Amino acid sequence: MAQEKIGVYVCHCGTNIAGKVDVEEVTRWAAEQPNVAVARNYKYMCSDPGQDLIKQDIKEHGITRAVVAACSPTMHEPTFRKAAADGGLNPYLLQMANIREHCSWVTVDGEAATAKAKRILGAQIHRLPLNEPLDPIEVPVNPNVMVVGGGIAGIEAALKLAQAGKKVYLVERDPSIGGHMAMFDKTFPTLDCAACILTPKMSAAGKEPHIEMLAYSEVTEVEGYVGNFKVKVRKKARYVDIDTCTGCGLCTEACVVRKVPNEFDRGLSKRAAAYIPFPQAVPLRATIDPTRCLTLTGKKCKQPCLTACGPGAIDFDQKDEEIEVEVGAIIVATGFELWDPTPEKRYSYGKLDNVLSSLEFERISNASGPTGGHILCKNGEPPKAVAILHCVGSRDENYQEFCSRVCCMYSLKFAHLIKEHLPECEVYECYIDMRTYGKGYEEFYKRLMNEDVHFIRGRAAEVTDVGLSPTEEGRLVVKVEDTLLGITRRLPVDMVILSSGLAPRSDAKETAQTFGFGCSANGFYLERHPKLEPVSTVTDGIFIAGCCQYPKDIPDTVAQAGAAAAGALALVDNPTVNVEPTISYIDPEKCSGCHICVGLCPHAAIQYNEEKGVAEVITAACKGCGVCVAACASGVPQQRGYLDEQIFAEIEGALAV
């Protein structure tokens, strides 16, 4: 091996590294290491002058390898590899030594941190002479995009991509797109009617020729890699031919099963087994509920729906259908679930009448809801007093520790709507802190304070129906400590609204696994970087948007959807994309043809060549996990960038100090 000239660059990262690690000492030490030609330190290596140091040294000192001891490679490896390339060095001849996340930030003692930094850096200095120049592998990009989830995030992303001329597959699990926003009555703080602003977008998505709507469908399998995903989608049987159905609703009227809890009204109304979820549904097509339809559950039925349906769209023999779609990028926007308040037993949800979840109240206040928009108790009377309890299940270590960000605002919206419908009704907001952080939000809060709403600072202790006085008898009583007055209060009310937090979907973990990314500790999808890549995931080409990433309001959701669409577009608008060249190869001279690696490869990227009697790596299919390398008894498969000898050298370097 020719003598290599290594350049070492130790970053101070302001005081992030230099505050703990003695960067001068590390630099001095590095200069003495074998093959090191230049060792420098600099305040911010990622700045332009910092990067220029590398480029200059390549030109002036002829360095042939470089290592930057700085932050995590996840952060700045692309930055420095590009700098190396700009300076004329193959980017894969530059390594990073992570002495920030893995060293200065996690170590208490400065001396120990300095020693550890040397070991981390030493590993890279040792491996560098063995690095080989590599060229990225260029692969074609499928220009189509899949958007999973047809709520406002998915609709927005799909429309943006369609506007850019991309073919979009919009997959929605329910019979109609629209998501949670379609259930809302008004939106805060502007009090726009949710339907008025959402339905045009839904209908645009339905009509947009570039969007192929796959409603009542679910993704079952995702294969492939950036620019080249193969997605299996199960189109659930609607038992209605979607092309023939006109959405007239006659089957719904004819259906004899009439008492199915209507999901769209959160069970507050009933629907038929043949149903259209709501009047503005897109696609406006009927669906027959296979769990309730008499015919489909093997019971006797005269099937009046068949007679009622003019075009003859009903087809009881329809089966689920699996299709495979090829796309270059995927946006996952699967939304949230309202946190179910049942476990919070002291609020008696599901036990006492007129204790409602926030989504139930959305439906009650909605003109298309079960009460026609009249705010009524179960007995049909308007409430004389309503309590709105904040932070149900939220900011609570028993349930969800986080703040769901939208509940304070929707609670204020509820108070306003109640006051608007029933000016004489007393409204109490029991809150821990009011969090009104968005544009126009604090102003809305102030407005509500002038609308005679009672604000009580205190998390409600209990909802009970045990009345202790004539004003309490036969009503609900909310017990709450008013922490501003320092007294406990009993609020006799007729309706209690539980402002539940937003929860990750109960199958979020499985969904994340299907798409190949992870979940955060709180269960929402994990973004690639919380600040700078909030809509990317660890899997290149797969993006996330909306409340599946974390609770957020509609403006933020729409903004994120746009960002995800832009991310996907930036990928699929190119004919090709570069993928990491760190894949495996097999030397046919050494391979004995034992087959072990063939069966172990998770991506079926190794095939056995009968003619030559050896295993061969299919370059385009290999993802670079290295399982074959570790499995081969003879060490024949090797992984570029992670050769055994390179890893050995790292181990030696790490333990040499």
Added chain:
Amino acid sequence: MRYLYYPGCSAESTGMAYDISTRALMEKLGVELVELDDWNCCGATSYFSVRELDSFAIAARNLAIAQQQGDEDLCVICNACYTTLAKTNRYMADSPHVREQVQGALKAVGRRYDGTKPVRHIMDVLVNDVGLEAISEKVARRLTGIKVAPYYGCQYSRPIGSFDDTEDPQTMDRFFEALGADVLTDFPAKLKCCGGMMMLTNATGAVRLCHEILKSAEDLGADVIVAACPLCEMNLEGYQPNVNKAYGTHFHIPVMYFTQLAGLALGIDPKQLAIDKQVVSCAPVLAAIPA
């Protein structure tokens, strides 16, 4: 079946009936209770607010004795004792600081404790060790038609909740169902605080709390309230006149230790269960139990 038994101070005074009925009930069920040697007051819950470390040390002394005395689990009847002893175990496990300090204190009196003696509420023992089926088989007089309000009290399951749901305990409901009673399963006040020691320092407040519990039971038509804690029992039973005076009510609801009512169902003589020690007459309950 054999347990070490920690009666707690109340068992020698106001809560005597709880101790007497517990011994009678357990004997009937073939459970041997071996009283802890030289036990001391658990310190009760309020002392924690004053001198936390001393409270742990006081409780730990009992646990140290238990560990020395035998391998059996330590059975406790009072909710406050149960919480205090179990809490001591938990803190000794979770906090090296507490463990170190407590062990230091015990060493000074020549004792050692490693923090692992299982502390069991008597209801836990009855439901999970003896078993509802076994108890049901021994019933001599089923409590058919008796409306029982199961009053758990605030420290029965909170904060530890090791044998029942913290916020919605059910064991006492299941227990009396096994005895054939008409259990008021939705008794909303079952976890409400009775006021505890506050009856001595802030009687107005404590009486208010008792009022709510009694009212809740009366609204549901309870024939008897059963309690699992000497203090709860005393407040709910003994202070009914005070509640009546303060709120213009006419409560006269029998309140019993759950062990007393269970003993009756198993056919134990009322005298052996110290039923005559109750302040509010239990005669209507006794009369209502089918022979």
Added chain:
Amino acid sequence: MSDQFEPRLIGFLCRWCSYNGADLAGTSRMKYPPNLVPIKTNCSGRVDPTHIFKAFAEGADGVLIAGCHPGDCHYINGNYRTAGRFPLMKKMLEQLGLEPGRIRLEWVSAAEGDKFARVVTEFTEEVRALGPLGWNTRTPEEQADAGQASSDRVEEAVPA
């Protein structure tokens, strides 16, 4: 620092989950002992038994392998390969007269910075308790003892 034995540890971290989990421990400023030097691989399935023995031969006292949780592997099932190999690696260690407790396998997701910090802290203490490896200085009897004493734990080698 005191005179107590400071074990030298190598940690193979998969790039997608555990390396990011270690990064998260950093960005969250969690503190853990400085004994472990991480080495990045794309997948925990890349870790070859020879890497472990190379580390011991070069003077490591313990080796951690950390990968994605079962089902979360970026390469579908690479971590299952790791899980399959790990008990064998333990057995091999035992046969060589080394305590199987000197290697540890953990699933650490990108969201589990706290777990990474905890695992490194625990592992450092565990290996500290085992003492220096001293591979070349052990007598055959010592080697046999070390292997036998820990053989009972081999069966429970793979974490759930």
